[in-house]
Amino acid sequence: MKSGQIPAPDDLPSISRTAFHVLVAIGPEERHGYGIMREVERITHGATRLGPGGVYTTIRRLLDDGLIEESDARPDEQLDDQRRRYYRLTGLGRSVVAAEITRLDRLVGAARPWAHESIG
Amino acid sequence: MKSGQIPAPDDLPSISRTAFHVLVAIGPEERHGYGIMREVERITHGATRLGPGGVYTTIRRLLDDGLIEESDARPDEQLDDQRRRYYRLTGLGRSVVAAEITRLDRLVGAARPWAHESIG
DNA sequence: TGACAATAGATCAGATCCTGATATAACTGC
DNA sequence: GCAGTTATATCAGGATCTGATCTATTGTCA
Numbered sequence: 001m002k003s004g005q006i007p008a009p010d011d012l013p014s015i016s017r018t019a020f021h022v023l024v025a026i027g028p029e030e031r032h033g034y035g036i037m038r039e040v041e042r043i044t045h046g047a048t049r050l051g052p053g054g055v056y057t058t059i060r061r062l063l064d065d066g067l068i069e070e071s072d073a074r075p076d077e078q079l080d081d082q083r084r085r086y087y088r089l090t091g092l093g094r095s096v097v098a099a100e101i102t103r104l105d106r107l108v109g110a111a112r113p114w115a116h117e118s119i120g
Numbered sequence: 121m122k123s124g125q126i127p128a129p130d131d132l133p134s135i136s137r138t139a140f141h142v143l144v145a146i147g148p149e150e151r152h153g154y155g156i157m158r159e160v161e162r163i164t165h166g167a168t169r170l171g172p173g174g175v176y177t178t179i180r181r182l183l184d185d186g187l188i189e190e191s192d193a194r195p196d197e198q199l200d201d202q203r204r205r206y207y208r209l210t211g212l213g214r215s216v217v218a219a220e221i222t223r224l225d226r227l228v229g230a231a232r233p234w235a236h237e238s239i240g
Numbered sequence: 241t242g243a244c245a246a247t248a249g250a251t252c253a254g255a256t257c258c259t260g261a262t263a264t265a266a267c268t269g270c
Numbered sequence: 271g272c273a274g275t276t277a278t279a280t281c282a283g284g285a286t287c288t289g290a291t292c293t294a295t296t297g298t299c300a
Contacts (some may be wrong), residue, residue, distance in 0.1 A: 005286060015167070015274060017137055028234040034248050040138075043230045047223045048134070055288060056250060060285095083248050089226055098235045101228050102169050105146055108228075110163045115150040115218045118145050118211075136257060154277050174258060176279060181257095203266055204279045 011070060014103075017026045023089060023097050028070045032084040033059060037088060059087065067093035134223075135216060138174050139182060143209060143217050150191045152204040153179060179207065187213035 010060075015023075025031065025039035036059075037050050062068045071086040089097070135143075145151060146160035156179075157170050170178075182188045191206040209217070 018287070021227065024231040027231070032248080033250095044223055044226055047219075049181040051246090051287085051288070051289060052250070053252080057286085062251095071132075081296070082247075085249075094235060094237075099229055101231060101235055103164055104224055104228055106164055106167075107141070108224055110147070111217055111221060113183075115214060115221055117148075117214075131275095138258070152277080171259060171261090172277085172279070173260070173281080177257085197297095199267085201267065201277075205278075 015100065016058070016065075018050060019067075020059050020097070020100050021048060021050065022055065022058050022062065022066065023093055026068065026087055026089055028089075030073050030075050030086040030088045032086050034084075062093070063087075064088055067096055130237075135177070135220065138170060138178050140217070141168060141170065141188075142175065142182065142218055143187065143213055144177050146188065146207055148209075150193050150206040150208045152206050154204075157227055180222050182213070183207075186210055186218055 021040045021044075022036055025036045025043065027039075031039065033055050034051075037052075037055055040048055040050050059068070063070070067090060068087045069090050071088045072085055073088075074080060075086065121126045141160045141164075142156055145156045145163065147159075151159065153172075153175050157172075159177055160168055160170050179188070183190070187210060190208045190212050193206055193208075194200060197207065
């Protein structure tokens with residue numbers, strides 16, 4: 001196989017809880033830090049809220065690890081807020097999300113049959 | 121509503137990654153610390169492995185928070201290893217698992233549509 | 241215009257949590 | 271008895287998270 005390949009899912013490093021939230025919030029398009037905070041809150045119906053400390057240090061780490069990259073795009077052309085810095089997933093970032101989904105599916109799948117039953 | 125009620129899912133405190141793994145590994149029966157380590161590895165197909173540091177400090181915390189309780193049961197009557205300490209979920213613990221499943225379903229549900237597609 | 245809230249990014253201290261090593265001891269198979 | 275596995279426990283160091291603080295821009299509304 002060529003160098004620069006995307007590792008097989010099972011070999012991908014695991015990521016932190018917050019990092020996974022950030023990657024999912026960015027999604028298939030571009031998103032900026034503050035928008036990530038609002039999107040995480042929206043997706044989880046308010047159950048998870050990230051503070052600026054969590055978001056911006058996690059973005060820094062994800063950039064360093066090559067899971068996201070900064071984008072020049074200005075997705076919302078109506079407004080042009082120069083402060084915003086947009087990010088998108090890299091191929092590696094998307095693979096990590098896919099691997100984490102597989103892991104979580106197995107975990108949740110193991111608990112689902114009994115989790116909602118009352119204690120007998 | 122009566123006092124001592126189980127809180128509504130959205131009001132339940134969030135738990136750590138390792139704590140959720142431990143609760144799911146214990147499941148609807150009883151399980152001891154070392155068995156939890158093996159069960160986590162089995163459920164996640166080897167993707168997640170907990171060391172003794174993670175497992176035993178997490179068990180301590182879950183006991184303190186009332187999410188699990190120690191059990192007198194000796195599920196495996198064939199052998200009688202006196203070192204083993206068995207634990208089971210409390211009603212609160214099971215509610216926390218159910219709430220976490222709901223949260224993860226939403227999170228994974230948001231990512232599933234695009235996560236396995238190749239970068240266009 | 242001026243006041244104010246919301247948006248946006250960044251950093252930091254303290255707390256929490258995790259990893260890997262170490263220790264101790266009981267059990268199992270030979 | 272011996273070696274390997276099972277079992278619990280603790281610890282130091284590192285990674286991560288929370289909540290506060292700071293600075294500055296943008297949007298809203300009187």
